[in-house]
Amino acid sequence: MDHTIFQHTTVLLHEAVDALMEGTSVLASKCWVDGTFGRGGHSRLILSRMAPDDTLVVFDKDPEAIAVAQALGDARVAIRHQGFAHLGELDEASVDGLLLDLGVSSPQIDDASRGFSFRMDGPLDMRMDSTRGQTVAQWLEFAELGEIAEVIREYGEERFAGGIAKAIVARRQERGPIVGTADLAALVASAVKSREPGQNPATRTFQALRIFINAELDELEQALEASLKVLRPGGRLAIISFHSLEDRIVKRFIERHSKQVYDRKMPMAADKPLHLRAQGRIKPSAQEVANNPRARSAIMRVAERTEAPWLSV
Template identity: 65%
Template sequence: MDGTWQHTTVLLNEAVDALVTKPDGIYVDATFGRGGHSRLILSRLDEKGRLVAFDKDPEAIAVGNAIEDQRFEIRHEGFAAVRELQAASVTGLLMDLGVSSPQIDNPARGFSFRSDGPLDMRMDPTRGTSAADFLATATVEQMSEVIRDYGEERFAFQIAKAVAARRQERGPLASTAELAQLVAGAVKTREPGQDPATRTFQALRIFVNRELEELQEALSAALDVLEPGGRLVVISFHSLEDRIVKQFIAKHSRDEVDRRAPFAAPKPMKLRSIERVKPTEAEVAANPRARSAIMRVAERTAA
């Protein structure tokens, strides 16, 4: 594990109870993290069962590689890579979205405004563009769009202008503390108890890691890789993610009528919505980061 940076898995038993319907199935933990869900899934499988895990984070891959179990494999890829699995081969697919506690709590990863560190925010720091790189080159319009759309920040334009002005005066932002201080000066009001930088940091993290695009790709792939009766379990932590999951399940939980051919037989639904679960008061009290979690469960139909 990552020294003092530990991770408490949210909705652990609820997710695995919903996911594992037969002990000899093939299961996917699309967001391994620190392996909380994976270890419990493995404990529910018999010798014929299999578990495939995915994660972008090299630190998560190192944790996964330490699991000595013939039934388990982990792949250093984002969860959209589930599309590479064989069609109709998966008994259960789990996605635990967002960022893990070790990523937030380690200042070197640059995810949090609570401790100063490099302005990175990449789930996989070996690939892609960091938050600092984006803020060093993006236009005011590009920054404003990202902060508004992914952070639902009403002061997005003011923040983007402040970043551009700072860039021109003193050079690009390099640390999380610099960005948090700049945002605090640009945001005039904020909800009680919320740091002014919260929405901006969320927006940059989601954008840098293509989180919403990858979620949509993974959900679409789930329809192909799940076997009839296979379960889709998704845990989300903010409204943008949950809205995508909710709308996806709703869309595929009803017969699809082709408006161009109104007399044709409708295409049968591909999913059956099963349940929506939130953490108990006891879990939130023990782990405050669980408070915004919503778990949605659906089952692949035979269609």
Template identity: 65%
Template sequence: MLNEAVDSLLNKPETSNPSAAGAAATYVDATFGRGGHSRLLLSRMAPQDRLIAFDHDPDAIAEAATIADPRFSIRHQGFRHLGELPDASVAGVLMDLGISSPQIDNPERGFSFRFDGPLDMRMDTTRGESVAQWLATAEVKQIAEVVRDYGEERFAGPIAKAIVARRQERGPISTTTELAELVAGAVKTRESGQNPATRTFQAFRIFINAELEELQHALDASLRVLQPGGRLVVISFHSLEDRIVKQFIAKHAREVVDRRAPSWMLGGATAMPLEALGRVKPSAAEVAGNKRARSAVMRVARRTDAP
């Protein structure tokens, strides 16, 4: 949904030509990845506009260095730092959540059970604890809670017990293949077309990078940094992310009337800071060309004039 996301952020059709007239606008690509959204945004922004990107992946920072456009800058930070921008200074915030294809396809990053590699899964390899390091000391209860809560895996208990038993017998798990094989032995029934380790890998990645907590911080910050009329565009790839985004927009877009107040005090609904603009799913053509897109959901909201 590359073009759809940029269209929604800029609030103008793809064929429009940016005008040099008017005040400068600042946009934020909160999850740079490999720069697809940023490059398209730069091609359609006005000459006086600017684009600020965030990413905590060193490979993303290296890719951003290839963009020779004075309107563009990137911060080697997670998008929880969005709130460090000035209040009401941004015309649009784009968040493309989850993991990028280059990260998945690099065995050294340890994100995929399709390749044998170190069990790392950190978005930022320069800091923090890897999955292997955490599993080397985590207790059964901790592991089970992570697999259940972040992977929605019904065999979380058996998986956690198998991991700790393996650690006690032969030492900690250190590779993606070891983890995938161990999970496959603990999962008694499998979803059609899905590797039994899918949910567990997702859970450990989300946990080790504190992805859901970072998302909530970034959404809260977007209310402060978006100027009136500014757009919030969020693309999610699994239900945990989308639920947070959906509930956030609903909470701040739903008009509220305090029915406990006396009738003479009911002067109308409380003004809300967001207006929900819609939910978009990828086209059949996009899904046919990119299987990963099949689970994508894009939600769009607009910052209102409400305080």
């Protein structure tokens, strides 16, 4: 068994935990949720600030992350080996703070056997939960050209999606399925005519396939809607995004539930209750980006659950 230890530097560590726990009362026991445990950077800091009778619920699909969570040995931690799409299974109005760090953890990227990186050769997997579901290689073996192009275009915002899809289909017809990351990265590079300086030609395609195979955006939308049910009035929502597709979903969700929309067709209608109060956005400092270049695209958006009845959602 490979016992290599991969390091992970948590992005916006103190900023996220400060935003999550700011202004909460110390008079009653609290329930905090880390919907993306990863390697536990945020969770460890939350635990260090929690009261003895508080609870921290952690979600993660990755069996390796679950093993790290179990090794904490803290009785205040409730571990759930599932994605944060299951957030809605928690009790209504039971959560004081919910944190989602949507980035792929560095150990996942740096471990070639997980198949997330185009910089190292490994099996073309990309599943967050390596114990279940279809790998990228399995999907690419049978997916139709139009479907492959749509996924790469929609989830990777890749303008050469059509050419990449054609290259993938031609390759599997000529030489069989693509099973390795280096093979796919080289194939994509041959089909991409130009790329932004400093960006690998395979970046957008790998992002797209990872998002698709893990249904990441669908899960995010499910979790956001569930947050309105599970957060208590005054509870905090803090979400760290790493690309525009995620951030757009989070931004629009917060705007939709924190801004009063005037309906010109029904000017006398009662105002709809606002479910969130936007608390702004935070980006990593220049020093953090210098120390951890993977933080450069991070954006954290914070909102607070209002006093409006959650059952009206």
